[in-house]
Amino acid sequence: MPATRNRALQVGIYLFLLIWLLFTLFPIYWIFVTSIKSAMAVQGPRPTFIPWVDFTPNLDAFKSIFGSGGGYGVSGLGNLTLLMRNSFVAAFTSALIAVVLGAMAAYALTRFRYRRWKNRDIAFWIVSQRMFPPVALVVPFYILFNRFDMLDRLSSLIIVYTAGSLPLVVWLLRDYFADLPIEIEEAAMVDGASRFGAFFRIALPLSLPGLVVAFLFAFVFAWNEFLLALTLTLDRAKTLPLQLAGNVSVQGTRYWDIAAQGLIVMAPPLLIALLLGRYLVRGLTLGAVK
């Protein structure tokens, strides 16, 4: 149904989209608005919605979670900086390794022809790695990392996160390299450049936007990951989602604190989504349509 001029239909369409938009944005808004509420505004007789109208906003929740003294129960957050550092290092490093390995593999899949194991089958095998439920990998990872005394180490998380995002990175970049004009590389190689030179000096710089998009997707995947962090880390290598989930067992409804923590976990992916813009939509839907 291409753009229609039917007036009634247009009104109906926008009404429906508006309702879905509200549905989409409200939970995000609610986390934000709860994080600047006081205990009174959360626990009052009815929910409060709009700062300065319904309640007086403050930054107490942020002060308390960033402060070093005010710990209580599981969410004793004096170590918030450590958690943020862990989450960032795990996400950044795993995304970087995945993009390096993934770019090479994606380049190979678009520039060489493999005979015994066809390109198509290799690509499909790589993507199919994502089909397995993570819970199937959790036990072997736990036992193996335990055996090598690598539980609760950031390096273990980096290793498994790289494996988790690698298939997606290959899939995204394969599409990107396939769209690059091959002639420039051919010309360079006629002029004496090696295949490695063609890759590093021509293909990589030309595909920089694609590499950035793939990196950001891999970063978000690792940043958001919970099940592996839950089973493989405990304390030293703990990440933000794990800390946030710890609030499940906290008694009472300290929602303002939880919301402030939630906002901190949510902020990087939200920023990345806005930064990606139209690449976000393209990257998300690539696998489904091609």
Place this chain on the structure above:
Amino acid sequence: MTSSPAYTPAAGRASHHRRDWSEQNAKYVFLMPAILYLLVLGVFPLIFSAYLVFSSWQAGSGITFVGLDNIKRILVDDRFWSAVSRTLIYVALAAGLELLFGLLIALSLQAATRGKALLRLTLALPILLPPIAISFAWKMLFDFNRGPVNYFLDVMGLPPVLWLAGQTSALLSLIVVDIWQWTPFVALATLAALESLSTEIYEAAVVDGAGVWAVLRDITLPLLAPYLVAIVLLRAIDAFKVFDTVYVLTGGGPGTATELLSFYAYAAGFRTFNMGFTATVAWAIVILMSIIFYFYLRAFRRIEEM
């Protein structure tokens, strides 16, 4: 899938051999690191976990072979079987409703005249957000006493609902969160498919005087069907794995009312330290998924042939 033939240099014969040799090397040097990485971190753990199905593991004593014990146990385990049927309900309802809403959103976006880019981006936001964080957002929204959802119900004169603590409503609440986060994916993928369809067909139909509904029913949906089959499959695969929202929102409760398979596998192993049993449940999930998707794809091939 595009693959170009290997480059053969037109340069002099002397360098030809060296070039061919380095080209052959490059072919494997580029591909192998990723393949080896996935073999070690993806395939090997799965094989190891298949071995664990026949073992029991304790932190101190290591792996002991127990034969078919885990499999016998799972076959008579009521909690496992109710987790299976519960997961099937969850996957069918979530993927089905996401298809319905996603299709409506995609068609609406395609027909919309203004603000498409902004709408697209805004609608896509939930997909990238951390499931743990959004689970807490929904925990606050669903709060029985202070949550806005029950408040709105009250304003409309309806009784409050025990969203996360009711036998049926808890599972439905999890499905709502799934729909919230993943309908945008279905919508955007469907929209991408719609935009890849040729516009000539539409123009011809409009020239022939076909109405909006006739075009939708006779042209758009049949052309879209193969894409929708693939999109729903991707959603169903992901819905099978759902864990984070269960962990935060219900913890599998009330009782075992929202114990979905991934959560049950985790709870059965990591809370009782019976790793062999978790591996068995995990493999049961893999096998179950394979069977269902095999028949799913076969059913649609049948329909397409008719």
